[in-house]
Amino acid sequence: MNITLHNITKKYGDKTVLSIDQLEFKTGTVTGIIGPNGSGKSTLMRIISGIDKEYTGCLNIDGHEINQEICKNMTLVFQKPYLINTDVYNNIAYPLKIRGVSKLEMNRKIENMIELLQLKEIIRQSARTLSGGEMQRVALARAIVFEPRLLLLDEPTSNIDPKTMQLMESAIKYINKCCNTTVVLVTHNIRQLRRVCTEAVFMQEGKVVERDLVKDVLNRLDEDFIGDFLEKELPI
């Protein structure tokens, strides 16, 4: 999916939290969004995903205004994921069920996710008893199982250990490769940005300050400046 934003403004009372003149995410690209806390990253994701409709400006997806059909082909993984009060399997099955996918097909797709994100151990566990990191992994599986054309990720690996992070990153890359899914990823991790994304958007105070290939954005931003907002590259 191709997303274009035009003069998007979002206000809470008198406070403008988002003000974007022009921004585009091209089909099949993986873009990282970086910026300090409160710079409007989550707000932007919610607007693109269609759950926040209280803004002014123009949002176009593949040349259309957002509608139910488009919504069915995209998804957002929240910063704090909400899992349905059932087991892991049925959480992942939910988006397939509401699309009327057959049992056979459903099983095949979920098996694929179990393998991709190593969920075998917890697949029958109740979602409410999962650890924070496991929840994020399940939320990602639930988001990509129906092969969306647009995948919005709001800090999907914020509580994740390095090994699982690698797992989740390859799952993100996999869905991008196999379905030409457009990916937009909010992150505070500069190495993740380098590993996963080809392009980067730097936001500050609700505005897009930089937007280019990852290396160009990082080159242009002052080292110290980046260091304030992103996890520094500490030698481990």
Place this chain on the structure above:
Amino acid sequence: MDYIIQGFAEAFKLLFSFDQEIYRIILLTLYVTIMSTFIATIIGVPLGIFIGIKNFRFKRTLIRFLYTFMSIPPVIAGLFVYLVLARRGPLGQLELLFTPTAMIIAQVFLVAPIIMGITYNNTRDKGQNIKQVAYTLGADKRQALMLLLFELKADIFAAIVSGFGRAISEVGAVMLVGGNIKGHTRVMTTSIAMLQSMGDYSQAIAIGLVLLVLSFIINSILYHIQRVV
């Protein structure tokens, strides 16, 4: 002290004598309580969900009224229904006063706000999240509502249990609109009140015990269902 012990002894005798009158009272109590809770659920749950997820004008005012009604004294609800159903009242021709139907109507006024209020509270706290998750996973309006109901089922159940508790324990409203007529509108709470005033403590204790056991059983069943769903 004696009369209490004697009361308990007579209570058991009474219960196992299978006195028809007592069983009629128990059945009517169950009928009125279950019907009023049922109707209150049908009214309270959808409205509670509606005001929990929708924004509209005067919502705050409505909620303030709702909270007031949640703790409305039963005699006031009873008086109101009495005045409406009384012969000279607006619905006098229906001749419902001093019938079980009138008692159900009065209890719906007491129970529906409780079910609605508790449902509203839970929907407000969790509804937004649930709806958003449903939408981001591609659900349409109906599917999102189904997920909302699924996620809130334990809370809705708790609301119904609270409403039921109020209905079965209440005496003021059913006394006013039912009149405690023997064999017709006499329920357990009104019997106890009457027997106490007549000094017939053993009967009062007997019915009191049955009432306790009955609510224990029903609450156990409800609790069990709640854990399963």
